[in-house]
Amino acid sequence: MALLHIEPLLTGQTGRSTRWLLRVVILCTIAAAAVASRLFSVIRFESIIHEFDPWFNFRATKHLVEHGFYSFWDWFDDRTWHPLGRVTGGTLYPGLMVTSGVIYHLLRFLTLPMDIRNICVLLAPGFSGLTALATYLLTCEVSPSPSAGLLAAAFVGIAPGYISRSVAGSYDNEAIAIFLLVFTFFLWVKAVKVGSIMWGALTALFYGYMVSAWGGYVFITNLIPLHTFVLILMGRYSSRLYISYTTWYALGMLASMQIPFVGFLPVRNSDHMSALGIFGLIQVVAFVEYIRAQIPGKQFQTLLNVSLIIFFSVSFLALVLLTMAGVIAPWTGRFYSLWDTGYAKVHIPIIASVSEHQPTAWPAFFFDLGFLVWLFPAGVYLCFRELRDEHVFVVIYSVLASYFAGVMVRLMLTLTPIVCVAAGVALSQLLDSFLLMKPTAAKGSKDKESAFIHSAFSRTCTTSLIAGYLLLFVVHCTWVTSSAYSSPSVVLASRMPDGSQLIIDDYREAYYWLRQNTPRNAKIMSWWDYGYQIGGMADRPTLVDNNTWNNTHIATVGKAMSSREEVSYPILRQHDVDYVLVVFGGLLGYSGDDINKFLWMVRIAEGVWPDEVKERDFFTMRGEYRVDNEATPTMRNSLMYKMSYHNYHRLFQGGQPVDRVRGAQLPTEGPQLTTLEEAFTSENWIIRIYKVKDLDNVGRSHNSAVAFEKGHKKKTRGARRRERILRVESSNY
Incomplete structure (x- = not known):
């Protein structure tokens, strides 16, 4: 923590070089800690795939590595869903498998052969270090404090809310998706601040990568348009916003449509209609802004009102008519279950039967976030005080993620990054206020000496208190990770009466x-x-x-x-x-x-x-x-x-x-x-x-059926006919 606040004290060319070196060293240390904290399962058990979904992902990755990309893309798996089978290439998000395959072939190219299983097991811990870096970059765009980004990166590196789906062996889509989520948001905030086509194109590129990795891309698809819409309502439309959103939407939707499982959903599914609607709205706003300079104010106001009424009326009517005609798919049951917690239990019990789809209990927030729960509202409040464009994004993200995390346990994943960002901003502001403040006193040596002593005492107490909280947070995260999130579902562990472990x-x-x-x-x-x-x-x-x-x-x-x-x-x-x-x-x-x-x-x-x-x-x-x-x-x-x-x-x-x-x-x-x-x-x-x-059609073993047939050869025609009917009915059941 002391290193985090040395940077502001360094000045000059040497100071700048030292600051960059310190940041690199601290970020590397945070990344190493993030990876190390996720290796409990490998150390305690062995290098093994966890849970349920990761086993299919691992099987698909092996098929990709052994048979090549095109065979994987056209793979029909006849060993699942018997007798139906599964068109695998068109029914999954291939980003996870392709990422592992690229790493596998890259290591082979570098003459570092590594078994594909170990790559899959260690992929999530490796990407957790990249997530810490992405969180640092996002926080630096939100806060000018040099320590806010480092604190946020440290928080997300060990927060149980993220570790729960990124421990070694948790080879699920979230292993890479959370990094892509945070990094896409960083690129979006950067694009809005700069107004560059390059940053907008990078946002679209990583958005496309995110679409290939996880179905949670819909969160990005709706959050970015909502941010744009709120900025327009606040009167903050600018050419920077127009360039960023138009570039992201045009390139991002084209990129997402290259995934067979997604296909034409961006233009035919209700989950994506907000992005399309805001794309049309921002074109109208841009046109109105152009007209503003051409006609007088009174006429412009009339034109503006008429244009907005026409746009919203036509858009709403088109949405209703296209939905009724079946061109646009209606909202899915999974979407309804996010707004109505009882919907899935009544209408889609298969969704409600999954434990991670249940509403989140209050203790789970403290279990997965620790003392960040207290810092989170403070960080959001600090963003409210300035409320620049990037702060509006943080506030919207915080509100939506908090709601969805309360509705579904699994979505604690999407809440954890923004909690870490807000907590980093709040704690950094607190530390800067105390550690960097200058003692003030009236003239006189005794007053100056007293003020200096009082300031030093305040700094010491504040630093000690915060250091204690951080230490408790580290202990809590380590305990939760070790005891709750590092046991593979296929290998169970318990304690014997003498305290020894039973596998x-x-x-x-x-x-x-x-x-x-x-x-x-x-x-x-x-x-x-x-x-x-x-x-x-x-x-x-x-x-x-x-x-x-x-x-x-x-x-x-x-x-x-x-x-x-x-x-x-x-x-x-x-x-x-x-x-x-x-x-x-x-x-x-x-x-x-x-x-x-x-x-x-x-x-x-x-x-x-x-x-x-x-x-x-x-x-x-x-x-x-x-x-x-x-x-x-x-x-x-x-x-x-x-x-x-x-x-x-x-x-x-x-x-x-x-x-x-x-x-x-x-x-x-x-x-x-x-x-x-x-x-x-x-x-x-x-x-x-x-x-x-192997029984016959009336429930007898094969041997008894044969004996019965031999003892009753003289059957009437009617009895044989009834037996044939019984067999047909049983076989067609």
Whole structure:
């Protein structure tokens, strides 16, 4: 912290050189700290991909590296969403994979061979250092204080709100997207201040890169037009604003339309219409400003009013008519869920079922931001005091990001950078006020000496207090990163009674068993959460995965899991399912199991088959969700319940079986399966895999069916006809 405030004391040519050297050294130190703070998972476990989505990204990156870019672009993946498959190249944002592929080939060119897995694991920590640099540049455009940018860079480097999606192994789109988000905003602010086509073109270039990397680009698509619109309303239209916005929109939209997954959305989707509308508005404003110099003031005012009325009327009418005609797509369900927190639960349960799409609890803000929560409003207030064009941008960004972060936990990512910028401005202003103030006193040596002592005491107290807060912030960030955000979902860790660490590796154990003991083309059915991991680690075809593009297909899996065996078995056979995988945490106390997720499977299935699957059938008369003796018949007869608790009672040697997650005492006799047989159960019973039996159309094993056929050769014509009808109905279920 002392280094941050040496710069203003250095003067002259030597002082300027020293200031630049100090800034470079401090920024490199911050970048190193940002990278190091994200390596806990590699040190504690190993170099491994985390979570769910990153496994698909890793698999796609390997395909890109092994088969080339054009093969990747045209890749049809027939091992996912069986039997539908997936046109992968046209249904993803390729920026993450292409970035890793470029780094891989660049290292190979430099004769530094590195496994693609390690590149993917370390990509997010590496880009976190670039994010710190981008935050420094953005803050320097907002505040003239030399320490504000360095403080903001230090904050964003270790803030848990950003680390949560950028630890080593978190190979998701956000790994590079947050850097692109912040850097695009820096280029936009710079373009508005300078009014240069070059800066506007750079903004469009990095915006296009952002579009290729993450669907959150829509935030930029709407924030920049909103900033422009507010500046116009404030009477701050200028040629600088016109040049910057026109350049960004024209080049940026063309760049974004080169991504197949985006295509013509910038001109046909309601999420992008604000950018198009402001582009038209700024042309009208530019024309009006040109006319202003040509006609008298009274006539100009009349022309202005008429022009604005005509523009807004025509724009609104065109938007309504094009939307009704289907040319412009209406607002998506994900957009509505941002404004109405209960919308997704009622209309799109598959979105509401994802934990990171839930509203943010108040403690989460303090958990992810620490004491920056207090500095954030102060920084926004300081921007209000000056309210230059760049300050208007900070205020708008702060308000929107705060709202969206409150609506959805995942969007804490977009809030964290601006919190760090505002906090850096506030803390820098506080430090500058105390550390750089000059002591003042009346004439007389005693007064001057007293003022000097008082000033030194104030500086010492202020510096010590702030240093203490910063130290606590570092400790908090380190603890949160270490304990909450550095554990891969496929490798669990717990503490034994003696304090030693226990590694629970059931996921990889089960996926390895699938890879080694099942045919390469064996179809695996599980809930969609585990689809990417099964495809990445087990290398087996799956019915559904985390892409969640086909709600009906996911609902089919939900129906099979929530129905009786007589209903589930035809569904399994219709989709060529060979094995069914479930996650069960009752023995170990693992709360993230499928029984806890089961109601979401029921709700999604009910949305497609409301007459066959009903959520209320899984609740008791008192409205309780039970798995013990008081569980409803529908619950006890469901395939999910039977697979979870099959043979579980045998572990307790005649005693009362206990589900440690739900704190329930189970029946002494467990459920029996007739259409599936247990194939594998992991060491801690977290993963259970069942093989689908080869039965005939009336639910008997193959051998008994053959014996039955031999013993009843003399069948009447009517009996044979009824049997054929039964087989056809079962096969077409």
